[in-house]
Each structure stands twice: as structure tokens, then as C-alpha cells.
Amino acid sequence: MGIATYGTGSVDWEHRVDLPRLRDERLARLRAELGRSELGALLAFDFHNIRYMSSTHIGTWAMDKLIRFALLPRGGEPVVWDFGSAARHHQLYDPWLGGGRARAGISTLRGAIPPSADRAGDVARKVHEVLAEHGLEREPVGVDLAEMPVLAAFADLGIPVVDGQQVFLAARRIKTADEITLLATAAAMVDAAYDGLYEFLRPGVRENECVGLVSKILYDLGSEHVEGVNAISGERCSPHPHVYSDRILRPGDPAFFDILHSYNGYRTCYYRTFAVGSASVAQRDAYLRCREYMDQAIALVRPGATTADVCAVWPAAAEFGFPDEEAAFALQYGHGVGLSIWERPVFSRLVSFDHPEVLEEGMVFALETYWPAADGWSAARIEEELVVTADGCEVITKFPAEDLLVAGRRYHAAGGPLPALRDAQSHRNTSYGTA
Secondary structure, three states: OOOOOOOOOOOOOOOOHHHHHHHHHHHHHHHHHHHHHHOOOEEEEOHHHHHHHOOOOHHHHOOOOOOOEEEEEOOOOOEEEEEHHHHHHHHHHHHHHHOEEEEEEEOOOOOOOOOHOHHHHHHHHHHHHHHHHHOOOOOOEEEOOOHHHHHHHHHOOOOOOEEEEHHHHHHHOOOHHHHHHHHHHHHHHHHHHHHHHHHHHOOOEEEHHHHHHHHHHHHHHHEEEEEEEEEEHHHOOOOOOOOOOOOEOOOOOOOEEEEEEEOOOOOOEEEEEEEEEEEEEHHHHHHHHHHHHHHHHHHOOOOEEEHHHHHOOEEEEEEOOOOOOOOOOOEEEEEEEEOOOOOOEEEOOOOOOOOOEOOOOEEEEEEEEEOOOOOOOOEEEEEEEEEEEEEOEEOOOOOOOOOOOEEEOOEEEEEEEEOOOOOOEEEEOOOOOOO
């Protein structure tokens, strides 16, 4: 039996995601990594790290503001300082933050609050108070992200601050059973979005309309946050611009999409490529090569393999028109998927050969491949999400991708249906009048 995917709700008659266990196991992993480090505490400003540590969330509108923060002292419990009334809400509804550990606190709003108000100093003093309660005020504090005034305020109080992001990433690299179920469920929701796209794609629709369609399907299914829909079509496919536009799709266009959303905090990164109405031979050839690189990579995924092993089967940048691996970064790529993208491990010819990471059971990551077509303007892009199992891996992105799908209306001519594989740039009747 493969990885289970349930509905998005909870029921009494079936054991699904165990949310108390999810909270406990995440915190236990973070405590274990903190214990292996030389840090006295971990301080998080990044929303994903705060959620991993404290199982709190106040909405995606606040994710880029660095306004809230949470501290895990060695040997202690998490303390969360939150935005206005959110702290009161946690006190009422988050019993795992009992004992006054859900508190009001606010940082600088990325500098919008006048520096003379000394919000940065207030952050440092709040953290220092908890550290002192645990006898840790002179121990190094690992911080993930912080504003410069906050770092300066820590220095003024004599609090040593070091990089803590590596501790968070180490804790998050192996997923628990509940995290894997949530990731698979998030991917199942994208399966549905791709089915909707397959029915919707046709000449005359625009890339931004595709983004709207996908967003509606995902939110209707219970998505917490549609982080992005990377909709790319036609001549915009090569080179890949990594952002959608209002371009109108035309017959014979390639169109690829990356759908990134969050279900209960757990993300997707999931590319698929279509041809609109028909595909050219160049598009089909590019897709087959893109798929070959993907299949070769998946075949290598198992515990004990490395990111370097996987990258070795992917083409070098020069093979598809780029001067070096930095210029081609993220076209042949892999990355961990969890509460955020990108997490560990990272697969890239830019870094993985010199800094390989060993694959372990319980890792969840996405592998993505790209290939430009010989026509000079179209391209193919495929991405699969995998869970590393005891003896290999399981793919949790299920929408068909073994061959290039042709979406849109099937046109019928006097001689019968037009073929799905045709040179849409020519329209020449090459058979009439031939000997």
C-alpha cells in the first residue's frame, strides 16, 4: 500500500492526520537538533520556522513582515510573541502554549515604525528576559532571519547571535508520517487543478486566466495559500522567465505550469507541460528528453544515494545553451518540500558535486527538469515530488506526465481529425498533388 491520501477534513471513523502528534514530533525534532548544537536557544522570525516550533499561524498576509517571533530555549518550552490580538487568540485556542507562553510582541514592521520607538530594543529585552530565566543569557542564540536594528539591539545587551537557520533546516529535512500525509494531500489538490487546466486550455485564454482557474480550484478544495502559479506559454517558454503574464495562448503553443500552494502549511512545487491543440515534433522531442532526465534521476533515489548521484545524470548547462551552472540554476534542479520551498536537500550541478547530501528515508523533495526545443522558442518542464522510502521512493505527484499531453479542442477536417502531432507553424497540405 502506498502513501495514504485522505479527505481534507477530520472524521471519527478513520485515523487520518494526527495533529497533536504532528505538533509533538516536530518540536521533538527541533529540540533534538538544538541539543546537538552549541546554541543556548533558537530564535525564529521566519513564519515557517515559527510554525514548526510552535504550531501557530496568523495568515499569509503577514509572511513577509518579520513582525512576530518565537524562542525555544535549551531545556525549555517555546515562547511566542505575536501580532496584537493574535496572542490573545493563542491563549484561548492553543493549549500547547499554556503557562503564559503566548505573548503580545511586535518588531519594527520592517522599519516602518520610527526607530526612535525602539521596537528593536523591546524585542531584544523580551528575548533576554526568557534567556535569563533559563540561565542562558550569555549563550549563543541561533537566529534564522532578523532585521539589522534587532541584531544591533541584541549586541547592545551582550547576547551572542549566530546563524540558527541550519538547525531549523536540519530538523525539517526528515518528515514525520503526518507531514508526509499532508504533503501528499496537497499534491492531490494540485492533481485536480491540472485536470481543470487540461479542460480549460484552448486558443484565446490568457496565462493570467489560468492562474485564476487554478487558484479557485485549490481554494475550493481547502488550500490555505496559493503561493504562486507559474504559467508560461509559447515563445515565453525559452528562456524560462519564472513569472506569468497576460499572454494569449495560440494553437500549437507549449504551456507549462508550476503550482505552489499550501495545505495545513505543507507546500507543493509541481510542474506540468501541455501542448495546446497540437504539438510540433520539436516540442514532443523536447518533452521526451525532459522526461528521460527525470526518469533517470528518479531511478537513483534511495537511502544512501547522494544529491551528486542524481545531478550526474542531468545535462551540464552548456548542453542546453547556458554559459555555466549559475546561469542555468534551477532548470535541472531538486529541493526539499515541507512547510516551505525550498528546503533540504538541494540538488544542483552548481553545488551538489562539491557538497553532496546523503538521501535518507522520510525525505520529501521535488525534482524538476527542463529542455528547450530545437525550434528555438518552445520548451518542456516537468516536476515530480518524491518520498524516500526504505528501499527506493514513491512519487506523490500523480497527474499524467509520461508523455506530452495535448489539451484543447480536437479539430476535425474533411479528411478526419487533425493529428495531435503536427507542424502548427506551417499549415501546408504536404500530401495533395504528390506522386
